[in-house]
Amino acid sequence: MPKWLYCKQTHLVRSQMIVDLHCHSTFSDGQLTPSQLIDKAIDAHIALFALTDHDTLEGLQACHLAAQNKPIHIINGIELSVRWKLHDLHVIGLNFNAEHPSLLNLIHLQNIRRIKRAEKIGGLLEQCQIPHTYTKARDLAGHDRIGRRHFAEVLVSEGWVPDIASAFKRFLKRGRPAYLPSEWCDLATGIEVLKEAGGSVFIAHPLHYRLTRSKLRSLLRDFKASGGTGLEVISGNMTPQQIRDLANLCQEFEFFASSGSDYHGDRSGRISLGKQAALPENCVPIWHHWPDWQNKPDKS
Ligand code: AMP
Ligand code: MN
Numbered sequence: 001m002p003k004w005l006y007c008k009q010t011h012l013v014r015s016q017m018i019v020d021l022h023c024h025s026t027f028s029d030g031q032l033t034p035s036q037l038i039d040k041a042i043d044a045h046i047a048l049f050a051l052t053d054h055d056t057l058e059g060l061q062a063c064h065l066a067a068q069n070k071p072i073h074i075i076n077g078i079e080l081s082v083r084w085k086l087h088d089l090h091v092i093g094l095n096f097n098a099e100h101p102s103l104l105n106l107i108h109l110q111n112i113r114r115i116k117r118a119e120k121i122g123g124l125l126e127q128c129q130i131p132h133t134y135t136k137a138r139d140l141a142g143h144d145r146i147g148r149r150h151f152a153e154v155l156v157s158e159g160w161v162p163d164i165a166s167a168f169k170r171f172l173k174r175g176r177p178a179y180l181p182s183e184w185c186d187l188a189t190g191i192e193v194l195k196e197a198g199g200s201v202f203i204a205h206p207l208h209y210r211l212t213r214s215k216l217r218s219l220l221r222d223f224k225a226s227g228g229t230g231l232e233v234i235s236g237n238m239t240p241q242q243i244r245d246l247a248n249l250c251q252e253f254e255f256f257a258s259s260g261s262d263y264h265g266d267r268s269g270r271i272s273l274g275k276q277a278a279l280p281e282n283c284v285p286i287w288h289h290w291p292d293w294q295n296k297p298d299k300s
């Protein structure tokens with residue numbers, strides 16, 4: 001396929017397009033609403049965009065609405081929490097039917113698991129003599145899909161730790177007193193359901209899990225065998241060496257590549273929307289293989 005295909009909606013040729021297929025809104029643990037994200041994405045000249053909130057589709061409608069008649073194309077997205085062996089992983093689902101019954105059912109189950117987990121995390125923090133964090137986290141989030149980041153923000157605002165990173169280090173990450181082993185759906189189920197809904201599935205930020213080299217390769221083999229589509233080769237801030245490494249793995253396993261900022265808001269200290277590095281030349285971007293988005297009006 002030629003690299004210069006023209007995109008009618010954004011008036012850009014494809015090789016010049018800025019793409020961001022991973023970010024979060026107030027419907028999960030981000031700081032901006034979907035409509036604020038769309039404004040910011042347009043300011044950043046993003047042509048192709050996906051909101052990928054944790055285990056929820058709640059923000060998608062607002063996202064499509066805000067993008068109507070604007071020079072940006074939105075595809076459906078989600079960041080699903082899954083279990084693989086003893087590891088908590090994230091997969092990014094893209095370009096699926098957001099009304100598919102199996103997907104809605106899985107998200108309903110994930111939501112129940114998330115609420116139960118949050119209540120238990122609150123209990124564990126209580127045992128550390130830190131009271132009422134569950135209700136405070138829920139108030140702060142404004143919904144009940146509470147994640148560890150909300151707890152981290154409460155711990156910072158109440159002065160228990162100086163910053164979010166310390167909250168994870170002292171209390172919330174694996175091995176710390178308020179960490180709980182996951183009860184998320186398993187990796188194969190997550191892939192199966194997202195694919196049933198017509199989507200593509202990517203391992204989010206594959207280097208975040210601190211897997212040994214052989215464990216990472218074993219994950220990639222299992223992911224491929226279960227029908228996974230590809231790797232998020234670019235995710236937020238990465239070193240050139242990390243990018244080369246992931247791009248080579250992506251090529252070796254014949255995966256497609258995806259790219260996103262994992263933006264949570266300007267206070268999160270990570271890079272902003274659309275500011276992640278470009279995909280290396282040896283990667284095949286998944287959006288080059290979505291035949292129907294280049295010349296069609298927004299499907300929302
Ligand atoms: P959860 O879905 O509740 O397990 O929370 C995962 C979210 O917590 C991630 O998407 C990040 O937003 C945040 N997070 C996880 N680990 C860290 C960390 N070490 N420092 C800062 N934020 C983190
Ligand atoms: Mn998050």
Ligand code: MN
Pocket residue numbers: 079090204205
């Ligand atoms: Mn993630």
Ligand code: MN
Pocket residue numbers: 022023024079262
């Ligand atoms: Mn994310």
